[in-house]
Amino acid sequence: QQQVKQSPQSLIVQKGGISIINCAYENTAFDYFPWYQQFPGKGPALLIAIRPDVSEKKEGRFTISFNKSAKQFSLHIMDSQPGDSATYFCAASMRRNRDDKIIFGKGTRLHILP
Amino acid sequence: SQTIHQWPATLVQPVGSPLSLECTVEGTSNPNLYWYRQAAGRGLQLLFYSVGIGQISSEVPQNLSASRPQDRQFILSSKKLLLSDSGFYLCAWSVSVTGRADTQYFGPGTRLTVL
Numbered sequence: 001q002q003q004v005k006q007s008p009q010s011l012i013v014q015k016g017g018i019s020i021i022n023c024a025y026e027n028t029a030f031d032y033f034p035w036y037q038q039f040p041g042k043g044p045a046l047l048i049a050i051r052p053d054v055s056e057k058k059e060g061r062f063t064i065s066f067n068k069s070a071k072q073f074s075l076h077i078m079d080s081q082p083g084d085s086a087t088y089f090c091a092a093s094m095r096r097n098r099d100d101k102i103i104f105g106k107g108t109r110l111h112i113l114p
Numbered sequence: 115s116q117t118i119h120q121w122p123a124t125l126v127q128p129v130g131s132p133l134s135l136e137c138t139v140e141g142t143s144n145p146n147l148y149w150y151r152q153a154a155g156r157g158l159q160l161l162f163y164s165v166g167i168g169q170i171s172s173e174v175p176q177n178l179s180a181s182r183p184q185d186r187q188f189i190l191s192s193k194k195l196l197l198s199d200s201g202f203y204l205c206a207w208s209v210s211v212t213g214r215a216d217t218q219y220f221g222p223g224t225r226l227t228v229l
Contacts, residue, residue, distance in 0.1 A: 032216045034216065034217065036220075041223070041225075042222060042223070043204050043206070043220030043221050043222055043223050044158070044204075044220050045219075045220065046217055046218075046219075049216070049217070089157070089158065093216050101160065101163060102216070102218055104157060104158045105157065106156070106157035107156070107157045107158075109155070
Protein backbone atom coordinates (compact mmCIF):
# COMPACT_ATOMS: atom_id res chain seq x y z
CA GLN A 1 0.00 0.00 0.00
CA GLN A 2 2.91 2.32 0.70
CA GLN A 3 4.82 1.38 -2.44
CA VAL A 4 5.36 3.37 -5.59
CA LYS A 5 6.18 1.12 -8.55
CA GLN A 6 8.36 2.63 -11.24
CA SER A 7 9.20 1.39 -14.72
CA PRO A 8 11.30 0.87 -16.71
CA GLN A 9 14.42 0.27 -14.65
CA SER A 10 16.57 1.66 -17.47
CA LEU A 11 15.81 3.50 -20.68
CA ILE A 12 17.83 4.45 -23.75
CA VAL A 13 16.48 7.17 -26.02
CA GLN A 14 17.87 8.86 -29.09
CA LYS A 15 18.63 12.56 -28.89
CA GLY A 16 15.51 14.50 -29.81
CA GLY A 17 13.19 11.66 -28.87
CA ILE A 18 10.58 11.44 -26.11
CA SER A 19 11.54 9.74 -22.84
CA ILE A 20 8.64 8.27 -20.87
CA ILE A 21 8.86 6.92 -17.32
CA ASN A 22 5.84 5.43 -15.60
CA CYS A 23 4.82 5.08 -11.96
CA ALA A 24 1.88 3.49 -10.17
CA TYR A 25 0.63 3.65 -6.60
CA GLU A 26 -2.01 1.94 -4.47
CA ASN A 27 -2.68 4.25 -1.54
CA THR A 28 -5.35 6.78 -2.52
CA ALA A 29 -4.31 8.95 0.41
CA PHE A 30 -1.24 10.07 -1.57
CA ASP A 31 -1.87 13.62 -2.75
CA TYR A 32 1.49 14.95 -3.90
CA PHE A 33 3.62 13.39 -6.61
CA PRO A 34 7.11 14.77 -7.21
CA TRP A 35 9.82 13.66 -9.61
CA TYR A 36 13.47 13.88 -8.66
CA GLN A 37 16.48 13.93 -10.97
CA GLN A 38 19.86 12.59 -9.88
CA PHE A 39 23.13 12.96 -11.74
CA PRO A 40 25.98 10.52 -10.99
CA GLY A 41 27.72 11.28 -7.71
CA LYS A 42 25.17 13.95 -6.74
CA GLY A 43 22.13 14.06 -4.51
CA PRO A 44 18.65 13.97 -6.08
CA ALA A 45 16.96 17.29 -6.82
CA LEU A 46 13.30 18.10 -7.28
CA LEU A 47 12.46 18.33 -10.98
CA ILE A 48 8.70 18.79 -11.19
CA ALA A 49 5.69 17.86 -9.07
CA ILE A 50 1.92 17.52 -9.40
CA ARG A 51 -1.15 17.32 -7.17
CA PRO A 52 -4.08 15.08 -8.17
CA ASP A 53 -6.46 17.96 -8.81
CA VAL A 54 -4.88 18.41 -12.26
CA SER A 55 -4.22 15.85 -14.98
CA GLU A 56 -1.11 17.42 -16.44
CA LYS A 57 1.68 19.79 -15.50
CA LYS A 58 4.29 21.08 -17.90
CA GLU A 59 7.56 22.85 -17.18
CA GLY A 60 9.67 23.39 -20.26
CA ARG A 61 10.43 20.04 -21.85
CA PHE A 62 9.21 18.11 -18.79
CA THR A 63 5.57 17.08 -18.40
CA ILE A 64 3.83 15.02 -15.73
CA SER A 65 0.67 13.23 -16.80
CA PHE A 66 -1.58 12.09 -13.96
CA ASN A 67 -4.40 9.54 -14.13
CA LYS A 68 -6.19 9.54 -10.77
CA SER A 69 -8.63 6.74 -11.59
CA ALA A 70 -5.84 4.44 -12.73
CA LYS A 71 -3.57 5.57 -9.90
CA GLN A 72 -0.76 6.14 -12.37
CA PHE A 73 1.45 9.05 -13.30
CA SER A 74 4.25 9.47 -15.77
CA LEU A 75 7.09 11.78 -16.71
CA HIS A 76 7.55 12.77 -20.33
CA ILE A 77 10.76 14.43 -21.48
CA MET A 78 10.31 16.00 -24.88
CA ASP A 79 13.22 16.60 -27.26
CA SER A 80 15.47 14.56 -24.96
CA GLN A 81 19.06 15.80 -24.73
CA PRO A 82 22.30 14.10 -23.63
CA GLY A 83 22.29 16.42 -20.61
CA ASP A 84 19.06 14.73 -19.48
CA SER A 85 20.98 11.50 -18.89
CA ALA A 86 20.43 10.81 -15.20
CA THR A 87 18.47 8.64 -12.80
CA TYR A 88 14.87 9.71 -12.28
CA PHE A 89 12.80 8.89 -9.20
CA CYS A 90 9.06 9.25 -8.93
CA ALA A 91 7.66 9.68 -5.45
CA ALA A 92 4.46 10.15 -3.48
CA SER A 93 3.50 11.69 -0.18
CA MET A 94 0.36 12.35 1.84
CA ARG A 95 -0.81 14.78 4.49
CA ARG A 96 0.46 13.59 7.83
CA ASN A 97 1.61 14.94 11.12
CA ARG A 98 5.12 16.35 11.23
CA ASP A 99 6.75 13.00 10.51
CA ASP A 100 6.37 13.57 6.79
CA LYS A 101 7.95 10.96 4.58
CA ILE A 102 8.16 10.65 0.85
CA ILE A 103 7.82 7.21 -0.72
CA PHE A 104 10.25 6.88 -3.62
CA GLY A 105 10.13 4.59 -6.59
CA LYS A 106 13.22 2.49 -7.32
CA GLY A 107 14.44 4.82 -10.04
CA THR A 108 14.94 4.79 -13.81
CA ARG A 109 18.38 5.19 -15.30
CA LEU A 110 17.93 7.25 -18.47
CA HIS A 111 20.60 7.45 -21.16
CA ILE A 112 20.19 9.78 -24.12
CA LEU A 113 22.25 8.80 -27.14
CA PRO A 114 24.00 11.76 -28.83
CA SER B 115 18.99 30.73 1.01
CA GLN B 116 19.18 27.27 2.48
CA THR B 117 22.16 24.98 2.03
CA ILE B 118 22.95 21.49 3.22
CA HIS B 119 26.43 20.17 3.87
CA GLN B 120 27.67 16.64 4.26
CA TRP B 121 31.12 15.41 5.18
CA PRO B 122 33.21 13.71 4.44
CA ALA B 123 32.55 13.49 0.70
CA THR B 124 34.24 10.10 0.43
CA LEU B 125 35.35 7.60 3.03
CA VAL B 126 37.12 4.24 2.94
CA GLN B 127 36.90 2.26 6.15
CA PRO B 128 37.87 -1.28 7.20
CA VAL B 129 35.27 -3.76 8.36
CA GLY B 130 34.67 -3.46 12.08
CA SER B 131 35.73 0.18 12.33
CA PRO B 132 33.41 2.93 13.65
CA LEU B 133 31.61 5.47 11.48
CA SER B 134 30.47 9.04 11.89
CA LEU B 135 28.89 11.01 9.07
CA GLU B 136 27.74 14.55 9.63
CA CYS B 137 25.07 16.64 7.99
CA THR B 138 24.30 20.28 8.69
CA VAL B 139 21.65 22.59 7.27
CA GLU B 140 21.91 26.36 7.03
CA GLY B 141 19.29 28.99 6.45
CA THR B 142 16.25 27.28 7.97
CA SER B 143 14.90 26.45 11.41
CA ASN B 144 13.36 23.31 12.84
CA PRO B 145 13.68 21.24 9.68
CA ASN B 146 12.78 17.59 9.30
CA LEU B 147 16.01 15.69 8.65
CA TYR B 148 16.51 12.39 6.86
CA TRP B 149 19.28 9.87 6.22
CA TYR B 150 19.07 7.72 3.09
CA ARG B 151 21.37 5.04 1.72
CA GLN B 152 21.71 4.32 -1.96
CA ALA B 153 23.49 1.13 -2.97
CA ALA B 154 25.28 1.17 -6.34
CA GLY B 155 22.71 1.57 -9.11
CA ARG B 156 19.83 1.18 -6.69
CA GLY B 157 17.04 3.27 -5.22
CA LEU B 158 16.82 5.37 -2.08
CA GLN B 159 16.46 3.53 1.21
CA LEU B 160 15.25 5.70 4.09
CA LEU B 161 17.30 4.88 7.19
CA PHE B 162 16.32 7.50 9.77
CA TYR B 163 14.28 10.66 10.05
CA SER B 164 13.97 13.31 12.72
CA VAL B 165 11.34 15.96 13.37
CA GLY B 166 13.25 17.66 16.17
CA ILE B 167 16.26 17.64 18.50
CA GLY B 168 16.68 14.23 20.07
CA GLN B 169 13.74 12.77 18.12
CA ILE B 170 14.87 9.94 15.87
CA SER B 171 12.76 7.38 14.04
CA SER B 172 14.38 4.31 12.53
CA GLU B 173 13.03 2.80 9.34
CA VAL B 174 15.26 -0.22 8.95
CA PRO B 175 16.82 -2.33 11.73
CA GLN B 176 20.57 -2.39 11.25
CA ASN B 177 23.87 -1.64 12.92
CA LEU B 178 23.56 2.09 12.21
CA SER B 179 22.25 4.78 14.53
CA ALA B 180 21.43 8.46 14.16
CA SER B 181 21.49 11.42 16.48
CA ARG B 182 20.36 15.02 16.30
CA PRO B 183 22.29 16.97 18.92
CA GLN B 184 21.34 20.38 17.48
CA ASP B 185 18.42 21.70 15.48
CA ARG B 186 20.28 21.68 12.16
CA GLN B 187 22.76 18.87 12.73
CA PHE B 188 22.16 15.21 11.95
CA ILE B 189 24.76 12.50 12.56
CA LEU B 190 24.86 8.93 11.28
CA SER B 191 26.99 6.50 13.26
CA SER B 192 28.05 2.91 13.55
CA LYS B 193 30.14 1.16 16.16
CA LYS B 194 31.29 -1.60 13.78
CA LEU B 195 30.97 -1.33 10.02
CA LEU B 196 29.94 -4.26 7.86
CA LEU B 197 30.77 -4.83 4.19
CA SER B 198 27.08 -4.35 3.44
CA ASP B 199 27.24 -0.80 4.82
CA SER B 200 29.03 0.37 1.68
CA GLY B 201 27.00 2.83 -0.34
CA PHE B 202 26.14 6.44 -1.04
CA TYR B 203 24.72 8.14 2.03
CA LEU B 204 22.43 11.08 1.50
CA CYS B 205 21.13 13.55 4.03
CA ALA B 206 18.00 15.53 3.23
CA TRP B 207 15.87 18.20 4.87
CA SER B 208 12.35 19.48 4.55
CA VAL B 209 10.25 22.10 6.24
CA SER B 210 6.62 21.76 7.16
CA VAL B 211 4.49 24.44 5.56
CA THR B 212 0.90 24.49 6.74
CA GLY B 213 1.35 20.95 8.03
CA ARG B 214 3.09 19.58 4.94
CA ALA B 215 6.76 18.88 4.25
CA ASP B 216 6.39 17.65 0.70
CA THR B 217 9.70 18.65 -0.82
CA GLN B 218 12.97 17.17 0.38
CA TYR B 219 16.27 18.83 -0.41
CA PHE B 220 19.23 16.53 -0.63
CA GLY B 221 22.85 17.07 0.28
CA PRO B 222 25.81 16.16 -1.95
CA GLY B 223 26.21 12.75 -0.32
CA THR B 224 29.02 10.69 1.21
CA ARG B 225 30.47 7.76 -0.70
CA LEU B 226 31.35 5.06 1.86
CA THR B 227 33.41 2.03 0.91
CA VAL B 228 33.90 -0.67 3.53
CA LEU B 229 36.80 -3.03 2.78
